[in-house]
Amino acid sequence: MSTNLPKQEYTRKDFASDQEVRWCPGCGDYAILAAVQRTLPKLGSTPANTVFISGIGCSSRFPYYMSTYGFHTIHGRAPAVATGLKLANPELDVWVITGDGDGLSIGGNHLLHVLRRNLDLQIMLFNNQIYGLTKGQYSPTSEVGKITPSSPLGSLDQPVVPARFALGARATFVARVFDTSKKLPDTLSAAHEHDGAAFVEILQNCPVFNDGTFDRITDRKTGPAYQLWLEHGQPMKFGANGEKGIRFNPRTLSLEVVTLGEDGVTEQDIVIHDETNHSLAWMLTELPGVVALGILYRCRGMVYNEDVVAQRKLALERFGKPDLGALLRQGHTWTVS
C-alpha cells in the first residue's frame, strides 16, 4: 500500500517530495518552499488535487520539491499550460511558479493574458532582480545601471514594476511580500482564497548573483523603516514605532511619506487602505523610500474558467445532447441510390 493515499489531515511533510532540493545554500527559495509546504495543509489542500506549474529558471524547479502533481514546462509558458489544464479540469487547485525573467521577460505575454482572463489560480512570481540560472545577467526588474556579465558598463533598460504590470493587465488580486517574511503564509492563504487569478510578487534574495539587494527592506533592524504593511481599512503607517505614514497630495495626485507630529501631520492625514481602490493600488506600487507590502489590490471579477463551464452548459441547453450523426448531416445532404 502506498503511503501517499488520501488522508483525513495533511501535514507539511505530506507536501514535501523525496527529491533533494538543489538551490544554492542561502537561496530565498528555501524559505518560500517551506512557507508553501506549511500553508497548504492549513488551506485544506490535498496533494492529489494540487498542481504546481512552472516555467524555466531557478524558481521553476519548485514543483519537483512538492509531493503534489507538477509540471516543469518551458521558458515563460507556465501560465498558458496552466490555462489549458484548468480548462480540462476546472476543479484542480493550480499554482503557477515563475520568476522575474520567466514571467516578465520571455513569458510577459502569457502573464498579461492569464491575468486579464482572470483564471482561478495562484501565481507566485519570485523576483530576485537577476538571471540566476544563466549566471547573473540583468533581468527585466533589475535597476538601471546594473553591472553584470552582459552589461559591464551598466544595464540601460528601465525596470518593470511587477505589481504595476499586473494592475495594468486588470489583475483582480495583487500582493507583494518577501521570502523570509512571517506574513508570507497569510498572503498565500489570501491568494488561494481569491476567486480568480491571484498575483503574488515575492521579493527573493539571490545569494550568489544579487546578494543583499533587498536587505534594506528585509533586515530586522532596518526593515521597519522601509516596510509599509497594508491592511484593508487601516491607516497606512510604518516605522519602528508607527511614526511614519502615507498622505495623499492632491496637488501632485500622488502619495507621500510624512511623519506624524511633524509639520502639523495628524492621524487624520493618513490614508486608509482600501484594497478595492484601483487608483490607490496603482500609486502604492511605487512609493518614495518605502515598499508597500501585503495585499495592494483585491476585487471580484469574471472568472474565465467558470464562464467557460457556463458556456458549455449553455451550449448543451441550446443545442441538446450531442449527436454525431446529426452533426455530419447538418446543412444539405442527398442520397444516391
Added chain:
Amino acid sequence: METSAAARVQPSPRETVDSVVIRFAGDSGDGMQLTGTQFTTATADAGNDLATFPDFPAEIRAPAGTTYGVSGFQIHFAAHDVQTPGDAPDVLVAMNPAALKVNTDVLKPGGLLVVNTGAFSLNNLKKAGYQNNPLEDGTVDRFRVLALDITKMTLESVKDFGLGSKEASRCKNMWTLGLMYWLFGRERDETIGWLKSKFAKRPKLAEANVAALNAGHIYGENVELPHGIHPYQVPAAHLTPGEYRNISGNEATAWGLVTGAKLAGLDIVYGSYPITPASSLLHNLARLKHFGVTTFQAEDEIAAVTSAIGASFGGAIGVTGTSGPGVALKSEGIGLAIAAELPLVIVDVQRGGPSTGLPTKTEQSDLFQAVWGRNGDAPLAVLAAATPGDCYYMAIEAIRIAVKYMTPVILLTDGYLANSAEPWLLPDLETLEPFPVEFRKDPEGFHPFLRDDHTLARVWAIPGTPGLEHRIGGLEKDRDTGHISYDPRNHHRMTKIRQQKVAGIAKGIAAAKVEQGEDHGDLLLVGWGSTHGSISQAVHVLRDRGHAVSHLHLRNIWPLPEGLGDLLHSFDNVLVPELNNGQLVKLLRAEYLIDAESLTRVTGQPFRITGLVEAVEERLQRSAR
C-alpha cells in the same frame, strides 16, 4: 426570325457532355465564393461527382477592379468520378475586366466566356491594365463569347424592391448564377431557400436576390443565343450508393477531431491562434461546445500549443491547429510534449512559405518541418490527408495514435484541402472502432514513465488521482523512476526509447500499398497529401495509354509504412510529385537508398493532370533510351 423579347424562341437542344470545368471570377466583393458554393450544392443535387477550388486573394477587400483583387472559384463536375478541380476551365464567367485579364490564358481555346460588359468601363479597363477593350480588339476571338450587360439587367430585375444602388448591383452574382443554372440544367430551389434564410431579417433583399436569380434563368430560356452557344446537360455520375454531403477539408478535420475524441472517450481542448488558412477549424470547433469541445483563442501560437499540452496533462485531448508559421512558433512546445510524452494533435494547414509566404495559396512545404523541425532528437508521428473527406478519417487517426502511443501527432493538410469541397459519402458511425483511453489509477508500483511493453507508451495518470502524484517536465527523466536524470547512459537509452516508440507506430498501421496499377513496373508515382486527385487521374490517363505506371499515396509520413522500401525497389523509376521544392523525395532517398526523382511545382496551385502525364512520359522515354 421573330426576335421580340415577348416571343419565346424555341428552346435550344441540350448537348450532353461528360464533364465540365467552370471558373467563376470577379472582384473579391462580387460574391464569387458564394456563387461557386451555391453552384456546387445544385450540382451535387443533380447527381454529378465534383471537385472545387476556391482561389482568393490575401486581402480582405482588395481595391475594386484590380487584378490582384480577383477572386475565383473553380468547379469540375462530371458524369464520372472526379478527383480534381480540373486543369483548364471550359467555361469562364468574368464579372469585370480584371477577372478576364487574370484568366484569359487559362480558358481553353474554344471555351465559353460569359462576360459582364456592364463592368467594362474605361476606368475598369485601365485598372485591369488594358489599353483597349479586349472584347473588341481580338483578344477573345479564340473563345465563344456571351457578352451581356449583366449589371443593367440585374438592376432592371430588382428595381421594384427599393434597394440602394449598391445593394441592387450586388445582386448581379445571383443573376449570373441563374443564367448558369439554366445553361447547365441545375435546379434553383436550394439556392432560393438559402437566400431566404440568409436574408431572413431583410425579406426585401431576399426577394430581390431571388428575382435576380430567376431573371438570369429566364434570360437563358427566352433569348436566342449567339451561334455555337447552347445549353448542356451533364448526366449523373455512378457514385457509390448512400447518403452524401459536400464537405471541405477544414470542416472534415473539425468533425473528425470530434469523432476521434468521442471514440477515445475524451473531451477536446482546442487551443488556437487565428491564422490563414486554419482559422475556420477554430470557427467550426467553437460551435461544438456541446460535444465536449472547449476552444481557447490563445494570445499567440505558443500559448495555443502549450495550453493544449496543459489540457492533455489534465486528461483531455489537447489539439492545436495552425499553418506553417504557427508550427514554427510551436516547435519548442511540441518538443515539451515529446519529452513529457503527452498526447497532442497539431493540425498544420499548410500554405506557401517561407515566412509569411503566400497565406491564401496552397503548398506542401512543411513536411521537413513536421518530421524534423525541432531541437534535439525529437520524433513524433506525421500524417497527411489526401482529400477533403479524408481529413475526417486522418483526424480520427491522429487522435488514435496520440493517445495510444502518448505522443504528439502532426496532421498535415493544406490550403487547397481546407477550402475545397467534394461530395462525401457519410461514414457509418457504427463501424468506427472505439479506442477508449484508460487512465492509470493503481498506485501500486507506479512511476510516471512506466511503459507498455508492446507500444512503449508511458502511463497516463492525471492530476486529481490520489496516490499517483508526480512531476514531469522538459528535463530528461530516469527510465526506471521518472525522476530528473542527467546520467549520460540514461539519456542515450531514453533517446532510443523515444525513437523506437514512434517507429513502432508502423506496426499498427496498414503496410504500404499501391492504390492504382501493379506493385512493380516501369514507374511508380509516390504522392502525399492533396496531390492525390491529380496524381490518380494522371496515372489513369497513363495506364490508358498502355504505360506500366502505378500510384502509391502516403498517408503516414512518419513513421513510413512497412513494406515501402521493397515496393519502391520493385520499380525501374520512382517519381515523387510534390507542391514544394522536393521534400518527401529526400526522405525516401535517405530512408531507402533509392534513386527517386523529384517533380516539383511551387506556384500556389495544384498540379495539372496534363503536366504530370507529360513529366512521366518524358521520363519513360528517357529510361527507354
